[in-house]
Amino acid sequence: MNRRQLLKGAGAAGLGVAMLPFLKTNAFAASTDTAVVLIGNTINSLDIHRPGTNRPSYQVAINCYDRLVSFDLKKLSNGALAYDYEKVIPELAERWEISDDRKVLTFYLRKNANFWDGKPVTAADVKWSFDRALALGGFPKVQMAAGGFVSPDQFSVVDEKTFQIKLNKPSKLSLPDLGVPVAVVINSTVAKTKATADDPWATEYLHKTPLGSGAFKVARWDAGQQLVYERNDQWACGPVPSLKRVVVREVPSQATRRALIERADAQLSFSIPNKDAVELGKNDKVKVIGTPIDNTLYVACLNQIFEPFRDSNVRKAIAYAIPYEQIFQQSAYGLGAKMWGAASATPTEAVWPQPFPYDTNLEKAKEHLAKSGFANGFEVPLSFDLGVSDWAEPSALLIQESLGKIGIKVTLNKVPGANWRTVALVEKKLPFLLDNFGGWLNTPDYYFFWSYIKGNLFNASNYDNPKMKQLIDETLHMETTDPQYKPNILQMISLAFEDLPRIPLYQPTLESAMSPSLNGYTSWYHRQLDARPLKIG
């Protein structure tokens, strides 16, 4: 058997005979229906529910699967496209109804929505997929719980095309949470045939073979090298993508990715360092798009288990001693949103993130330190994750230098990526650390929920204020139109300003470089590639 025969055989087995037509085209690089996308990390699974699936793999859930709902796109002031958290739009569901007590959500699925194998998407598929997200545990379960989906009993099949969710309590987060990458709908008929007694949710099969209804199918996956998407011409849940094929190549070296995009051998280099973004921005042959990441901050956390940090004056001294502008220039290369220097300590807008009322003022810092119980200074290790050293290391060095000037001796503690989560977030035992938490659901209370309540994962500072907790509990599920919503958020922000368990350095951006002819690049809260709106020319 020669290779071509083999390929034909493989194509019949679902591996993608469609690879062949484009194989020998010389005009490949110039074609308008194929794009080459470069990423720096490895996609390690095609199944977002599977334990161990890493972040870069979420893009498969986005491009190959549909959710009940999605978010509309909007144009930002800089001309870039971004998702619009305020506008939840239909994806698999053509419409939905919310009961008067807001505890029952009923979704009506599109009549013409089919899986890739032609089988119609039914409410039973939705139920099976949601049950699976809860059953497999780990991150999908946590993310589903954020929307109030905690038990399979809440999901019911009304009829073939009608799916219902009953909530334990009404929440403004429920609907948007159905649009996050984990809430995908899987072809349960096929998946069930692949399930075994040991593996009732077909994780082994779905790990390598997606079963979706989404805009792209996976034509080929060479783990550690590339993923090839191929358009689903029958996609019913949105405008059929303009690109026929998207080749996602894993290129570990940043320098190589940059050379490739400058030579126009790739159409998009997804997520590039800020330094490159600034330099490439001056190059006419490359277009750079960067947008601030919603509900995300790079912060310095002051852990309450460390005695000096229980002293409010020490925390304020540090907030006045951090060299914000220098950090912004040297670690963010001036890209992002400034989060310091607010004129007033009383917030007036219920938006998050927003600048804190501190700026670099060593005199004030010294005053506060003198008033504290630690007037002679102290020594503290500042920890950061080596995996994000591109911004964390320069920031840490600048903080070290500046705090030294007010008598706080900072030592640097670099923690390897494998260890970071355990010590920083699970054990929460680092006294002073740099963190980069961002919330997928874009409301201030959602950010506070994860990082300002004692015991919650991203509260690496062990911050514990009963008033804050009470406010968050009251507000988390409250509609934003509720008259109490804005006052509550303002109070939370005031507490964050005053108590300073987390001192924001700046709000980061996600930068990508692309060929000038590539249009439709869209920024998302999940920070992953959405290939669906991409278009060449």
Next chain:
Amino acid sequence: MNRLLVITKRLLQAVPTVLGIVIITFLLTRALPGDPAAFFAGPAATAESIAQIRTQLGLDQPLPVQFMTYLGDLVTGNLGQAITTGQPVLQELISRMPASLELTLFALLISLSISIPLGILAATHQDTWIDQLCRFVVTAGVSLPTFFTGLLLVYVFYFLLGWAPPPLGRLDIISISPEHITGFYLIDSLWAQDFETFWSALKQLILPAITLALFTLAPLARMTRAAMLQALGSEYIRTARACGLSNGKILRTYALRNALLPVITTLGMVFSFSLGANVLVEKVFSWPGIGSFAIEALIASDYAAVQGFVLAMALLFVALNLCVDMLYTFVDPRVKLDG
């Protein structure tokens, strides 16, 4: 002694070594800082979900139990699942080892074809410009780090001149990998008589191979030169000259053959360290090799992957040492392979 018997004996001798390596890597990976369960539980994991993953990975068991499970799996050829790439470790090794070997062997071929003539010339023309050139090449080769040479070559030949193809791994984007026979794309594509793929694979291979060759050139040229000098100064060469043998014959038959022994030893060493040390070359050229796989696994405390990698390398080294010893007997019949 029967050669086959000797080989069998040598292989048997390797068993305790490999066993020792299995134990040591098992213990060392467990001593790595970091908790794979927490790492793989994902971005919003709770203590409960981390515990769940720990159970799935079998990491909640006591060490001796984990070790017995590991041994049991090894016997059945199951090296476990690499969590970083989501594939079985065995499959990763099968696809990545040939990629690294192809690159390393090709680089050594380039390196040998330059270093041995260069070393001989330097030895026969001591202290002339050829000798100085050899010295320069050797010093440059050793002192330039591979990632630097790699990036430099990419910059000049791909970025500026556009002669080299995009550094995107083993094949360009429009080709697909040949059917897996040996895993060496050059061989597999020739086997399938697919010259287009062969050409594509060769083009992709040249730049990383030169990078690696520059690095391995130095010890080989150096050793050839030194061994040749020693051989040329020895008494049997004087005798040969006295007997009126031609210069060429003296060089090839008498001097070179005797000088080759230390060169082969060096070759074995260079091969083994470059196989492990080409991680940086792999990164620069997006080469899906064994080195970058091992590094990623190490960073993530991916136990199964690290253990599989070390085991594979250990077996490879045992085989390599055997090959080197066998080569000795061909080059110098006086050397005996004893068990």
